[in-house]
Amino acid sequence: MGEPILTFDSLLEPIGSELAARYELISAGDPRALERLSEFRVAITNGGLGMESEWIEKLPDLELIAVNGVGTDRIDLDLCASRSIHVATTLGVLTDDVADMAMGLVIAAMRAFGQGQAFVRSGEWAQGKKMGLARALKGKTFGIVGLGAIGKAIGERAEAFKFDIGFWNRSEKSVEGWTAFDTPVALAQWADVLVVAVAATAETQGMIDKTVLDALGRDGFVVNIARGSVIDEGALLDALEAKAIAGAGLDVFLNEPQIDARFLKLDNVFLIPHQGSATVETRTGMAQTVKDNIDAFFAGKVPPTSITASRFA
Numbered sequence: 001m002g003e004p005i006l007t008f009d010s011l012l013e014p015i016g017s018e019l020a021a022r023y024e025l026i027s028a029g030d031p032r033a034l035e036r037l038s039e040f041r042v043a044i045t046n047g048g049l050g051m052e053s054e055w056i057e058k059l060p061d062l063e064l065i066a067v068n069g070v071g072t073d074r075i076d077l078d079l080c081a082s083r084s085i086h087v088a089t090t091l092g093v094l095t096d097d098v099a100d101m102a103m104g105l106v107i108a109a110m111r112a113f114g115q116g117q118a119f120v121r122s123g124e125w126a127q128g129k130k131m132g133l134a135r136a137l138k139g140k141t142f143g144i145v146g147l148g149a150i151g152k153a154i155g156e157r158a159e160a161f162k163f164d165i166g167f168w169n170r171s172e173k174s175v176e177g178w179t180a181f182d183t184p185v186a187l188a189q190w191a192d193v194l195v196v197a198v199a200a201t202a203e204t205q206g207m208i209d210k211t212v213l214d215a216l217g218r219d220g221f222v223v224n225i226a227r228g229s230v231i232d233e234g235a236l237l238d239a240l241e242a243k244a245i246a247g248a249g250l251d252v253f254l255n256e257p258q259i260d261a262r263f264l265k266l267d268n269v270f271l272i273p274h275q276g277s278a279t280v281e282t283r284t285g286m287a288q289t290v291k292d293n294i295d296a297f298f299a300g301k302v303p304p305t306s307i308t309a310s311r312f313a
Contacts, residue, residue, distance in 0.1 A: 002022050002023040002024055003023050003024065003041065003042070003298060004023070004024040004026055004036060004039050004040055005019070005023045005024065005025050005026070005040065005042045005043065005044060005294070006026055006027075006028055006033060006040040006042070006043040006044070006059070007025050007026065007027050007028065007043070007044045007045075008027075008028050008043065008044060008045035008046070008049050008051065009044050009045050009046040009049065009068050011044070011068060011287040011290060011291075012283050012284055012286075012287045015284070015287035015288055015290070015291050016287070018291060019291055019294065022295075023042075023294070025044075026040075028043075028055070037058050037059055037060070038059075038060055038061060039061070040059050040061065040062060041061050041062060041063045041064065041297075042062075042063065042064045042065075042066060042294055042297060042298075043055075043059070043062060043064070043065050043066070044065075044066045044068065044290060044294075045065060045066075045067055045068070045075075046067065046068040046069045046071075047067055047068070047069025047070055047071025047072070047074075047089070048069065048071065048074075048274075049074065050067075050071070050072070050073065050074020050075045051065055051074070051075050052074075053076045053079055056076065056079060056080065056083075056085070062083070062085055063084070063085055063086060063297065064085065064086045064087075064088065064293070064294070064297045064303060065080065065085060065086070065087045065088070066088050066290045066293045066294050066303070067087060067088065067089045067090065067290075068090060068286055068287060068290050069089065069090060069094075069277070069286065070089045070090060070091050070094065071089075071200060071227065072087060072089065072199075072307070073199070073200035073201060073227060073229065075087055077307070077308060077311075080308050081308045081311035081312060082313075084312045084313070085308065086293075086297065086302070086303050086306040086308055086309055087306065087307055087308045088290075088293040088303040088304070088305045088306045088307070089305055089307060090285070090286040090289040090290065090305065091149065091305055091307070092149065092305075093282060093285040093286050093289050094276070094277035094282050094285075094286060095149050095150050095153050096153060096282075097276060097277050097278075097279050097281075097282045098150050098153075098225055098276040098277055099150055099153035099154045099156075099157055100157070101225055101251055101272070101275065101276040102150075102154045102157075102195055102197065102223055102225045102276075103154065103157045103158065103161075104249075105223045105225065105249025105250070105251060105270060105272065106137070106142075106158075106193055106195065106221070106223050106249060107137065108249050108270040109193075109221045109223060109246075109247045109248060109249035109269075109270050110134060110135045110136075110137055110140075110193065110221055110247070111134045111135070111137075112131070112132075112134040112247075113270060114267065114269075114270045114271075115131065115132075115267050115268075116131060118267065119131045135219075135221075135246070137161045137162070137163065138161065138162045138163075139162060139163075139164075140163055140164070140192035140193060141163065141164045141166060141190055141191045141192045141193075142155070142158045142163035142164065142165050142166070142191065142192070142193055142195070143166045143167065143168070143181075143187040143188060143190060143191030143193065143194045143195065144158075144165070144166070144167040144168075144195050144197055145167070145168055145184055145187065145194060145195065145196045145197060145198050145207075145208065145226075145230075146167075146168075146169060146170075146196070146197040146198025146199065146204075146226065147167045147168075147169040147173050147175070147197075148169075148197065148198075148199065150197050150225070151167065151169075151195075151197035151198070152175070154195055154197055154225075155167065155175070155178060158195075163193075164179075165177070165178040165179070166178060166179040166180070166181055166187055166190055166191060167179070167180060167181065167187065168180070168181045168182070168183065168184050168186075168187045170198070170203075170204075184207060184208065184212050185211055185212055185215045186215075188212045188213070188215035188216040188220070189215040189216075189217075191216065191220065192219065192220055192221070193220065193221040193222070193223065194208075194212075194216055194220065194221070194222045194223070195222075195223045195224075195225070196208055196222065196223065196224040196225070196226045196230055196231060197225060197226055198226055198230055199226070200226060200227035200229050200230055204229075204230050205229050205230065206229070206230070206231070206232040207230060207231075208222065208224075208230060208231040208232060208236070209232040209235050210232065210235040210238070210239070213235055213236065213239045213244065213245055214239075214244065216245050217244075217245065218243065218244060218245065218246060219246050220245050220246055221245065221246050221247050221248060221249070222236070222245060222248045222249075223248065223249040223250070224248070224249075224250050224251065224252055225251045225252065225276050226252060227252050228252045228253040228254040228255070228256060229254060233253070233254045233260060236248065237260060237262045237263065237266075240266050240268055240269055241262070241266065243268070246268065247268040247269060247270075248268070248269040248270070249269070249270040249272075250263075250269060250270070250271055250272065251272045251273075251274055251275060251276050252274055252276075253274075256273075256274055257273065257274075259271075289304075289305060292304060293305060293306070
């Protein structure tokens, strides 16, 4: 039996079986885990679950948290860096799929896909009724909140639809032909559609608030493929209910999968159950990256996608 690994996430086959053949995988929910805390040097989790600091503190020899995803908002990176614990994500593997999902949500929201499907299924179309008009994409202004790898990939796709591109980023960046804005509010005032792609941190929690949504205005759309915590969900629901914005496309929510029931009563929001990276190809690639990070660590190498290694003392 190989080195023991504490698992909070199950990986897509055949990667899971390959890891199980090489290492001893023990679920955090298994009573044996608490009896062997001092043996675990590696833990596997996902971006949604993260890893509570209580668990990190209980594992005296932990050296690698292999994250099957890119979200690290539920992992104390400062604590990990102070203890020289690698936090290795699957950044880069899911960029294209998440960017594709973002554009899909933009199209669905602006072209009223949700309303259209409901209109057909209800039988109203067959009864000779007419559905209201949607909005065109061409020539509209497209704001991106957060210009990391995913945000940039979203903008590149938006160019093909002949949007004018603007963005806000926490650190200064420039892209030829795109307009940088100083604040999310200024970006929202300019944009017809606002796509949220910023990393979820304590600083970005609730940053898309009533002020930003008011700036977006009655003709504006918001799309979120980041984390539910980045949007003030109460303010968003109020804006959708009051038609203070035109609509929304959402792949992420607070308290998912138990989302706020107010969403279910609205016809101006297109809802997806956190499926941004949910393709066979990308999930397989993510699982492979987790395995590559673990194999590298046990071979005495720095995990290839460690985001804390540069912060070790």
